[in-house]
Amino acid sequence: xxxWTREIAGWLLxxxxxxxxxxxxxxxxxxxxxxxxxxxxxxxxxxxxLRIGVLLIRISAAxxxxxxxxxxxxxxxxxxxx
Numbered sequence: 001x002x003x004w005t006r007e008i009a010g011w012l013l014x015x016x017x018x019x020x021x022x023x024x025x026x027x028x029x030x031x032x033x034x035x036x037x038x039x040x041x042x043x044x045x046x047x048x049x050l051r052i053g054v055l056l057i058r059i060s061a062a063x064x065x066x067x068x069x070x071x072x073x074x075x076x077x078x079x080x081x082x
Contacts, residue, residue: 003067007060013053020046 024043027035 003060010056017050
């Protein structure tokens, strides 16, 4: 059941990443005083967090699939590998 914890953490990280990317876009769209360097740093951080969040979601989905996978027994009358 640890995969549920991983999936929830992944979705929280995706939400945080979207917030960081939005913050970076707000830095760029401030026409009176655009903060280009700060926007780049925040957006790169957001993209890194997004990548980690999606990775956690993929790992939890793979764990759920492996848990529910049924092992098909090899028949004795057929050689293995064919």
